[in-house]
Amino acid sequence: MHMPLEDTLGLNLLAANQHQADHNREHFEAWRLLCLNVMSSPGAGKTSLLERSLAALAPEFAMAVLEGDMTTQLDAQRLEAVGVPVVPITTGRACHLDAAMVAGGLRLLRQRLNPADLDILWVENVGNLVCPAEFEVGEHLKVALLSVTEGDDKPLKYPVMFREADCVLITKIDLLPYLPVEVDRIETHIRQVNPRATVIRVSASSGLGLPTWHAWIRQQLCLRLSMALPVPANR
Amino acid sequence: MHEVDMTRCLVLSMQSWRQRHEPTLPSVQRVHLEVGRFTCVEPEQLRFTWAVAVQGSWLDGADLVIETVPLVGRCLACGATYHPTVEAAYQSPCCQRPLEEIVSGRELRIRSVDYTLPTPTPTPTPTPTPA
DSSP, X not given: OOOOEEEEEEEETTHHHHHHHHHHHHHHHHHTOEEEEEEOSTTSSHHHHHHHHHXXXXXXXXXXXXXXXXSXXXXXXXXXXXTSOEEEEXXXXXXXXXXXXXXXXXXXXXXXXXXXXXXXXXXXXXXXXXXXXXXXXXXSEEEXXXXXXXXXXXXXXXXXXXXXXXXXXXXXXXXXXXXXXXXXXXXXXXXXXXXXXXXXXXXXXXXXXXXXXXXXXXXXXXXXXXOOOOOOTTO | OTHHHHHHHHHHHHHHHHHTTTXXXXXXXXXXXXXXXXXXXXXXXXXXXXXXXXTTSTTTTOEEEEEEEOOEEEOTTTXXXXXXXXXXXXXXXXXOOOSOEEEESOOEEEEEEEEEOOOOOOOOOOOOOOO
């Protein structure tokens, strides 16, 4: 007669991923860099935003990008053209980056540079509003993008992503005159699911809102590294 | 289909649990999960990927029992708990506050494991040899 037994685990379902994510974060802490995980649906403008932000922030900060893409390296090539080191991570069938994939990207990055020399490590996640929200990669902060063309109901339909974000960027606001969408309504819906998030309206095309977004990054770096606010060289 | 990766994480956790019982191999009947409503997990898909993942492994035949945990928010204005809904834009019905505090609904937890251990084979008592 076998006695039925029960073990209480009380363990996070994603404990294996969490363990690797914590390990990645320990590295980021040791290297004294800020890691940002950038997430959105496909086509919301992650790569366009990064192109602008990398170019604008390059005079102040040393940066690198881990670029998640399901099958191609097209985004990585676009960002490489800005002059910032980019490591492409092709995820294959996976619709998100997980902590082990980012650890693999870090190993490749270390062959090219010393991460301790970096100020900011960007992780551009795979375009998807669902999965990336649940898989931590060791980032310090999550940034979610929502373009005005996606409609104002998305924060309510995909609440986990927007709830998890530290900063939500409403992108492509230069298109507002051509769309039957109220940007205030988008922002209200974001704040309904996440009253704590910083919400910034931006356009990578016109540059509108980018200075506010870049100021947020500087502020987060200062908070993270407790260092003096760097003054841009051109001012 | 991120449930595939979630199942992989779950199987890895089960493998570490098994190591506690080494060298005996526990026979697992049920794995109990708590999955909150405010997560990106679809319980049906998780059950399906689990059944496929454990086929032919030491976990073959183990059932995945998923308890769904409702989303409960707390209104920070009056302290009342409520069930946020997408129709009400997750607002508290009492004071019309946004979703500030989540009391439950974000769970993704392996709660417990039901299993049996093989009965140890009794060591045969040596029969005294006649002198």
